[in-house]
Amino acid sequence: MPRPFPRPPLRSTAAVLTTMSALAATSFIGAPSVAEPFSSSPCALTRTDAHHSEGVDTWNAAYPKPVRELNAVLVFLSFPDAQPLTSPEQLTADHFPVTSAFFERASYGRFTLRPRPLRQWLTMPRPSTAYAIRRDWNAAHRAAYLRDALAVADGRVDFSAYDIVYFVADPDAPGVDSDATKVVNLDVPLRADGTEIRRFVTVFERHPPDRLVLAHETGHVFDLPDLYHRPADDTGDWDTYVGDWDLMGSQFGLAPDLFAWHKWKLGWLEPRQVVCVPGGGPTWLTLEPLGAGPGVAVAGAAGAPVFGLGRGTKLAVVRTGPDSALAFEARGPVGNDEDACRSGVLVYRVSSTAASGRGPVEVIDAHPETEACWDTSVYPPLADAPVGVGESFTVPGDDVRVEVEGRTLAGAWTVKIAPA
Numbered sequence: 001m002p003r004p005f006p007r008p009p010l011r012s013t014a015a016v017l018t019t020m021s022a023l024a025a026t027s028f029i030g031a032p033s034v035a036e037p038f039s040s041s042p043c044a045l046t047r048t049d050a051h052h053s054e055g056v057d058t059w060n061a062a063y064p065k066p067v068r069e070l071n072a073v074l075v076f077l078s079f080p081d082a083q084p085l086t087s088p089e090q091l092t093a094d095h096f097p098v099t100s101a102f103f104e105r106a107s108y109g110r111f112t113l114r115p116r117p118l119r120q121w122l123t124m125p126r127p128s129t130a131y132a133i134r135r136d137w138n139a140a141h142r143a144a145y146l147r148d149a150l151a152v153a154d155g156r157v158d159f160s161a162y163d164i165v166y167f168v169a170d171p172d173a174p175g176v177d178s179d180a181t182k183v184v185n186l187d188v189p190l191r192a193d194g195t196e197i198r199r200f201v202t203v204f205e206r207h208p209p210d211r212l213v214l215a216h217e218t219g220h221v222f223d224l225p226d227l228y229h230r231p232a233d234d235t236g237d238w239d240t241y242v243g244d245w246d247l248m249g250s251q252f253g254l255a256p257d258l259f260a261w262h263k264w265k266l267g268w269l270e271p272r273q274v275v276c277v278p279g280g281g282p283t284w285l286t287l288e289p290l291g292a293g294p295g296v297a298v299a300g301a302a303g304a305p306v307f308g309l310g311r312g313t314k315l316a317v318v319r320t321g322p323d324s325a326l327a328f329e330a331r332g333p334v335g336n337d338e339d340a341c342r343s344g345v346l347v348y349r350v351s352s353t354a355a356s357g358r359g360p361v362e363v364i365d366a367h368p369e370t371e372a373c374w375d376t377s378v379y380p381p382l383a384d385a386p387v388g389v390g391e392s393f394t395v396p397g398d399d400v401r402v403e404v405e406g407r408t409l410a411g412a413w414t415v416k417i418a419p420a
Contacts, residue, residue: 034061043276043317045352052225055352063223066111067267072164074117081127082173092117095214108293128175135179160195168203183220212251225356243382257336260315260329282418288312291335298411330413341373344386366393
C-alpha cells in the first residue's frame with residue numbers, strides 16, 4: 001500500500017532495549033518493590049513485574065509522576081571529530097514547545113514539562129565513532145557514553161535540580177545513529193550533585209527530527225510501555241497492535257493521544273471519569289471525546305463547535321480476568337487527535353502481565369473487513385477500528401457487546417455496553 005513517506009522502523013523501536021541496563025545487560029528496576037497506592041477501582045489491574053506493566057492499582061515510585069511541573073535539562077554533546085552544524089537553540093526548537101504542548105493537551109493541563117536547555121555545546125572526550133552508537137547498542141559502549149557525558153556535564157549542570165535528563169548529541173557527527181534514540185534505565189543509578197539518576201534519554205535525532213519522537217521517549221520516563229510489535233527479523237509491519245491510536249505505538253500516528261488507560265495510569269483522570277462496568281446486565285453511559293478538555297472545542301451533534309466538555313466520563317472498563325480488561329473510549333479529531341481518520345468508540349484489550357513491546361494493549365477492529373486512510377495511516381486496517389454512531393459490535397472471545405446509540409448536543413457519545 002502506498003505510504004505518505006518512507007517509514008523506517010519506528011525511531012523509538014530502539015526503546016525496546018530499555019530492558020537493558022546501561023551497566024548490566026537485562027536488568028531493571030523491580031516494579032512491585034517501590035509501589036505507591038493509586039487506584040482502588042475494582043477494574044484497576046494489579047501492577048506486575050512486567051517491564052512497564054499496565055497495572056494501575058499502584059504507581060512505581062522509581063519513575064517521576066507527571067502530575068505537576070517537571071524540569072528537564074537538555075545537555076548538548078559535541079565530539080572532537082565534528083564541528084556542529086546546528087546550534088543548541090535550533091535543536092531545542094526541534095522538540096519544544098511541541099513536546100510540552102502534547103503533554104499539556106494530553107493531561108488536560110495537569111502536567112507541565114518545562115525544558116531547561118544549556119546554551120552551549122559540551123565536548124565529549126572521545127570521537128563520536130569511539131562509542132559505536134547504534135540501535136542495538138553494546139552495553140559497554142553505552143555505559144562509556146553515559147559516564148563520559150555525565151562527567152562532561154557535571155561541572156555545568158546541577159543535576160539535583162532536574163527531574164529528567166536529555167543528552168542530545170550533535171546530529172551531524174559521523175558516529176551518531178538516529179536509530180539509537182531511546183531511554184536508558186539503570187539498574188544501579190549513577191550519582192551526581194548528591195542525587196541518584198535512574199534513567200537518561202539519549203537523543204541522536206536528525207535535524208529536523210521525526211515527529212513527536214521526544215514525546216514518545218518521554219512517555220517511557222513515566223513508565224509507559226512500547227505498544228508496537230517488533231518483528232523478529234525487523235521486517236513486516238510494526239504497527240499491528242494499536243495502529244495510529246497511541247503515541248507509544250507510533251509517533252507518526254494520525255491519532256497519537258495517549259489511551260485513556262494511560263491517562264488513568266498517569267493520574268490525569270479523576271476517579272469519577274473512569275466507569276467500571278458491572279457484569280450481568282446492560283450499562284448505559286456517556287463518553288466524552290478523549291481529547292476534550294478545558295477550552296477545547298468539540299463538534300456537537302449538529303457539527304458546530306461546542307465548548308464545555310472535559311470533566312465527564314473518559315473511560316469505561318470491563319474486567320475480563322485477573323490481569324486483563326476491555327477498555328472503551330471515544331476518539332475523534334479533537335486535541336492531539338486532530339488528524340484522526342475515523343471517529344467513534346475505540347475498544348482495546350489491556351494486559352498487566354504483558355511486557356513493553358509484547359502487546360500490553362491491543363486495539364480491537366470493529367470493521368475487520370475494511371481499512372481506511374491508506375495514504376496517511378501507519379496501519380490502515382486499524383484506522384477505522386472505532387464503533388461509529390448507529391453501529392454495534394461484539395468483542396470476539398469476550399462476549400461483550402457495545403452499541404453506539406448517538407451523540408449529545410455537546411458532542412459526547414451515548415453508549416450501551418452489555419453481555420453479548
